Amino acid sequence: MESPARPLAQRRRHPLAAARRAWAALPLLAAGLGVAWAGETPPPRGVDAELARQVRELAQAASRTAVPGMRVEIELGELDPRLKLAPCQQVQPYLPTGVRLWGKARIGLRCLQGPTRWNVFLPVTVQVYAPSLVATRALPTGATLEAGDLQLTETDIAADPSPAVRDTVLAVGRTLARPLAAGEALHQRDLRARQWFAAGDTVKVVAQGQGYSVAGEAQAMTPGIEGQVVRVRTENGRVLNGVAVAERQVEVTL
The missing domain is CATH 2.30.30.760 (SH3 type barrels.)
Structure with a gap:
């Protein structure tokens, strides 16, 4: 004969099951971090909004110091989903030594309070918008640039490792080393060396x-x-x- 079920309050909770429930309730850093700008798309699942805000503010401050007066936008990438990070009650974002927040970069995340201390790096994309020269029409390799071939337009000058050309005087009369599509930004690598x-x-x-x-x-x-x-x-x-x-x-x- 089956024994009557005990009241819920008297049931013994298995310690492993309790640990699993506690883990599920914590922010899932290993699932990936992303940033949500105010009024834009919601943050990805499992994101600690406060940590995302701290990371974005750190990257914004460091970038604006390096390029004062320019519009800077930050996109946060995702951690490797294969990471198995222990629960952490306090995660501190920091700028790794020698890292330049320009284009593809990274921000460090370290656990300060938890059963296991860990340190990981979060990919970030730093977009720096400033007026630079773009082609007004399609231009072939070998074309000698004229003033009418180029116009100043705000572009992300951090998107390409080669510096953007931002002064018409530095471009007019130069020869293209590769073709440019209409609207494509002109970079130093696009110009043949004199x-x-x-x-x-x-x-x-x-x-x-x-x-x-x-x-x-x-x-x-x-x-x-x-x-x-x-x-x-x-x-x-x-x-x-x-x-x-x-x-x-x-x-x-x-």
């Missing part, structure tokens, strides 16, 4: 040391391609390595 001088030309050499600089003339031993290392021979026969920086001009660091 040859500032040829081998055998006499060039001005500016040598810079700590707290001083000297200038003189030398003969170029190799062509001076913009931004590339060039060898020059001074009047006393000394061979120096420098960088071609302008028309018949080389900078040498001593």
Whole structure:
């Protein structure tokens, strides 16, 4: 004969079941974090809204310090769903040493109060909006840029590792190294490097040391391609390595 069921209050709760229920009630950090801007899409499931706010504010503050006056937006990515993080009552976001909040970056998250201390990194995308040059029409490789080919438009200048070109003077007359679609932003990598001088030309050499600089003339031993290392021979026969920086001009660091 079956024994009568005991009242609910008298039933013994299995410790493992209780632990599972407690775990389910905690924010599921391992399920992924996301950010919800006020009035926009709701946060992803399992997100601690307060922690998301702290992460966003940390990234905003650091980015705005680096690029004052520019509009900055932050998108939070997701933690690896395979992570098995222990429950934590206090998670602290922080900026890892050496991390630049520009484009694809990361914010650190560390558990300060819990049975197990852990440290993980949350992917973030930092969007920095500023006026930069975009193509007004489709432009082929080899096209020589004219003023009418470009216009200033607000773009995310952090979206590409190559710096955006933001001054028409730096672009007009230059040759494209690759095609540009209409509306596509112009970056430094899109422009063919200029040859500032040829081998055998006499060039001005500016040598810079700590707290001083000297200038003189030398003969170029190799062509001076913009931004590339060039060898020059001074009047006393000394061979120096420098960088071609302008028309018949080389900078040498001593």
